Amino acid sequence: MTEWQWKRFDELSKHELYEILKVRQEVFVVEQNCAYVDADGLDQNAWHLTGWYQNDADGRRIAAYLRVVFPGCRYEEPSIGRVLTTAQSRGRGLGKVLMETALCNIERIYPNQAIRISAQQYLERFYHALEFSRVSEPYSEDGIPHIEMLRRCNR
Numbered sequence: 001m002t003e004w005q006w007k008r009f010d011e012l013s014k015h016e017l018y019e020i021l022k023v024r025q026e027v028f029v030v031e032q033n034c035a036y037v038d039a040d041g042l043d044q045n046a047w048h049l050t051g052w053y054q055n056d057a058d059g060r061r062i063a064a065y066l067r068v069v070f071p072g073c074r075y076e077e078p079s080i081g082r083v084l085t086t087a088q089s090r091g092r093g094l095g096k097v098l099m100e101t102a103l104c105n106i107e108r109i110y111p112n113q114a115i116r117i118s119a120q121q122y123l124e125r126f127y128h129a130l131e132f133s134r135v136s137e138p139y140s141e142d143g144i145p146h147i148e149m150l151r152r153c154n155r
C-alpha cells in the first residue's frame with residue numbers, strides 16, 4: 001500500500017529530502033544515463049508529492065515522486081516536474097495515481113489556473129490522457145527530447 005505525502009520543501013525532514021534526492025539521482029542520472037545538475041534551485045519553491053511504501057527489509061522507501069513548482073518560479077503557471085516511479089514500483093499504475101493526486105492538490109491550492117509540464121516526448125500520450133495538450137515543438141533538455149504541455153483550467 002502506498003502512503004501519499006504532500007509537503008513544502010521546508011516541511012520535509014532531512015531523511016525525506018535525502019530519500020527524494022537519492023531516488024531522483026537513481027532514475028534520472030543513473031537509469032537514464034543523463035549527467036545533469038538536479039539541484040536547480042527550484043525545490044525550495046515547490047510542493048513535493050511522495051508515494052511511500054513500507055519494505056520489511058529496508059523500512060520506508062519511495063515508490064513514486066514529483067514536485068510542483070510554485071507559479072511564477074519557472075513558468076507563469078504551477079508546473080509539474082521530476083515525475084518518477086522507481087524501478088521496483090513500475091507497472092502497477094502508480095504513475096497515473098501520482099499524477100491524479102498531484103492534479104487534485106494543485107486544483108485545490110491554485111484554483112482556476114492552468115498547469116504546465118515539460119514532459120519527455122515519449123510520454124506525450126500518457127499526459128494527454130490526463131488532459132494536457134502539447135504547446136511546443138520538441139526540444140532537447142539534457143540530451144533528452146522534451147515538449148511543453150499545458151492543462152487548461154476548467155472555469
